[in-house]
Amino acid sequence: MKNRTKKYISAFVALMLSVPVFAQVPAPAQKQSKPILLKGATLHIGNGTVVENAAVGFDNGKITYAGPQNGAASLAEYEVVDVTGQHIYPGLIHSNSTLGLTEINSVRATIDVREVGEFNPNVRSVVAFNTDSDIIPTIRANGVLMTQVTPVGGTISGTSSIVQLDAWNWEDAVVKADEGIHLNWPNMLIETGSESPDASLSRMKEARKKTLDELSLLMRDAAVYNSSKHDKENLKLAALTGLFDGSKKLYIHANYGKEIIESINFAKEYGVKNVVIVGGGDALAVADFLKVNNIPVIYSGVHALPTRDEEDVDAPYKTPYLLHKAGLTFALDYDLSIHGIRNLPFIAGTAAAYGLDKEQALASVSLNAAKILGVDKQLGSVEVGKDATVVVSSGDLLDMRTNNVTLAFIQGRQIDLNNKQKYLYEKFDNKYKKQKEADVQAAPTTMKN
Incomplete structure (x- = not known):
């Protein structure tokens, strides 16, 4: 046996x-x-x-x-x-990414981008970062070597971290841990859907007001927690205290111009030191406000369609140049899919083709990104x-x-x-090259007249 x-x-x-x-x-x-x-x-x-x-x-x-x-x-x-x-x-540095947090969208076990609940400032995305992701090597091959691992969902998604893309585990990958809190600002623009417009609008307004009230209460509690002594640690409030001393940034995900202004004023009201707008679809429309308040932008829409019917079809392509011309500090990201992150250099290339100087375009995915993320003394x-x-x-x-x-x-x-x-390209390229050679050898010799 x-x-x-x-x-x-x-x-x-x-x-x-x-x-x-x-x-x-x-x-x-x-x-x-x-x-x-x-x-x-x-x-x-x-x-x-x-x-x-x-x-x-x-x-x-x-x-x-x-x-x-x-x-x-x-x-x-x-x-x-x-x-x-x-x-x-x-x-190159990619900002605002779920790389390493999700692998296959149809397989739930490979998705770790969000936590349940609306307010999760204490959730650390970096501990779920998968250094063995099959996607990471495809991204490095185009020159993207750093990323900001960012949670999604809810009103406050959690904290992001900066990682490098060649490590055995998340501890080895960390460049700067827990550097910012991500806030998804409640939408002002409301789609009423198929139900009665008035009823839908009223219901949506109430839900938005409730979210803002809860957010205000959380920020007030965090401010008090930060300024007082306490015997027992509150993880959610403790995670927010870095916003008041400037050790953490508040990344506000907002696109509509009025939302951008409202969210920044909200942050200023509670004494948040460092604010970054992520998305920034209407950043150009409120450029003067952003400049006065020294707010940088992570712009996500270069390869998107125009948001308004009256805009030029190539308006998103021109926006980086116009942001630069307006004197704003900005970085570019690719938010359509984690697989698309490999196209980050080409996003910058599109901006360069539509007015932005080539070296300025490079800075938008290197040094500017490093400055916004707070790692410019080390990277960029x-x-x-x-x-x-x-x-x-x-x-x-x-x-x-x-x-x-x-x-x-x-x-x-x-x-x-x-x-x-x-590997797959080389595999099938060799296959068809060999097949072509075999076909040539097997072909009968043509007699010349």
């Missing part, structure tokens, strides 16, 4: 070894072990500056040099990587002292026709750019 069992085990092992194995999620890279110097490329720093024939050196995960190649002569002990003719960019640009989180592309990173990431580093670690989509 034992011999038969051993035979079965041996046969199973042999079968497994004979099947090609593809790791859909590559193992995280090891810590940088030797200094590296990228040389010969065009450097896009992320702050609007471009350096031709540049070099970027980094050691122990930090950038030690970024500038003209002839200024890197002192870095003789660095391992040189020749990237002549290519482009070096800061790793290729500058000495910052994390060596950089991308090398053989073409323009913001152009889908030429975007081709050849190298990527997170905190100095060279990450594996393979992913399931590349």
Whole structure:
């Protein structure tokens, strides 16, 4: 019996070894072990500056040099990587994302984006972040190396965190934990539906007023909790106290102009220090108000349809340029789907095609995003002292026709750019190439007259 069992085990092992194995999620890279110097490329720093024939050196995960190649002569002990003719960019940052919190929409067990209830400021999205998501490698391949993990649902969804996209677990991935609270401002625009318009409108107004009253009560309680001593910790109120001392940001998800103004005034009334508008569909219409109050915007609608019939069909494409012209600080995100996050550089590319300077467009998904998220001292640009989180592309990173990431580093670690989509492309490309070769060989020779 034992011999038969051993035979079965041996046969199973042999079968497994004979099947090609593809790791859909590559193992995280090891810590940088030797200094590296990228040389010969065009450097896009992320702050609007471009350096031709540049070099970027980094050691122990930090950038030690970024500038003209002839200024890197002192870095003789660095391992040189020749990237002549290519482009070096800061790793791109995606704001307002559920990446790692959901995988397959039709499988409930893979969805962890929201908690039950309306007010959940104490919910920490980062603890549910799945570093083994199959989607993450496909996003890194286009140059997106950081994201803000954001909960959804309810009035107060919870807290977001900034993570890097090459880690064994969420603890290793964290760049800045619990950096902001997300508030979904109640809609002013109400769809009445099929029931009596008057009855529906009245019911919706009552529900909105109730939500705002409950929100006001929660904020008052949090302010008192923050300014007084207490024997027992209240998790919800404790999570909100960072809003009053500026250690946390309040991300208000709002699109309609009046909602944006109302929500900001609400935050100011309760002494919230740092406010960010997310969505910002009407940000341009209230640009003066936003500028006076120094409110940045995470704009979500570049690849969306116009919201009003009278708007130009390309109005969303032009909005980033107009926001910049109005003097607002803004970042761009891609909120249609987690799979679409890989298109973040092309969102910026669209903005560049409709008036925004190319380097300003890059900043909208790098340095500006880092400033808004509060990690600009560490990320967002290729500058000495910052994390060596950089991308090398053989073409323009913001152009889908030429975007081709050849190298990527997170905190100095060279990450594996393979992913399931590349594997499948190569698999079937080879299949049909071989089939074509076989067909050519099998074809009869044509006699010449």
